[in-house]
Amino acid sequence: MTSAETTYSPESLKAELNSKGCRMxxxxxxxxxxxxxxxxxxxxxxxxLYERLKIxxxxxxxxxIYRTVKMMARxxxxxxxxxxxxxxxxxxxxPKPHHHHHLVCVKxxxxxxxxxxxxxxxxxxxxxxxxxxVLDCQLTIIGVSPEGQRSIF
Numbered sequence: 001m002t003s004a005e006t007t008y009s010p011e012s013l014k015a016e017l018n019s020k021g022c023r024m025x026x027x028x029x030x031x032x033x034x035x036x037x038x039x040x041x042x043x044x045x046x047x048x049l050y051e052r053l054k055i056x057x058x059x060x061x062x063x064x065i066y067r068t069v070k071m072m073a074r075x076x077x078x079x080x081x082x083x084x085x086x087x088x089x090x091x092x093x094x095p096k097p098h099h100h101h102h103l104v105c106v107k108x109x110x111x112x113x114x115x116x117x118x119x120x121x122x123x124x125x126x127x128x129x130x131x132x133x134v135l136d137c138q139l140t141i142i143g144v145s146p147e148g149q150r151s152i153f
Contacts, residue, residue: 016075027060031068035078035092041113043081043089076135093136101139107148 013032014024034049044052046069050062069090073080078090081102099120103112116139123137 013077016077020075022071027058027064028068028072030058030060031065032072032077035090038092041111043091043111045087045089047087049090079136079138081138082140099137101141103141103143105145105148106142107144107151110145110147 013028017024017028030053031049034052035044038044046062046065049069050060050065053060053065069078069080072078073090076093079093081089081091100113100115101119103114104110119139120134120137124134126132127134
């Protein structure tokens, strides 16, 4: 199962982890649940996640969060995004109908999500040409928003 086919539940994540020789821990379940309940368009860095969980009374170390989000990204449960230069952000990897890309302002750090089926179509053609199977396709456009163009930094 890949997250491109379905959304992970704690049970399906446990099965996926077990198949890879790992186990479901309470910390992994809390992290998965946090990403699954994020409002659409919200992305978290490991540090953001750590602060959010600390406020909620969860005692999960930052190093555990880093290891867990990296593992979940490698498994395809989370999408790892490089939206700004300072650190990576993560979001739940939604099924294909929810596939989206990002437009990022370098001055305001504003992120706009957008959908464009042509991008996925092109990526499939390129992948097929080289014998690859598409697991994910992300386009991040870096620019300066109208607000960023008006501001003086």
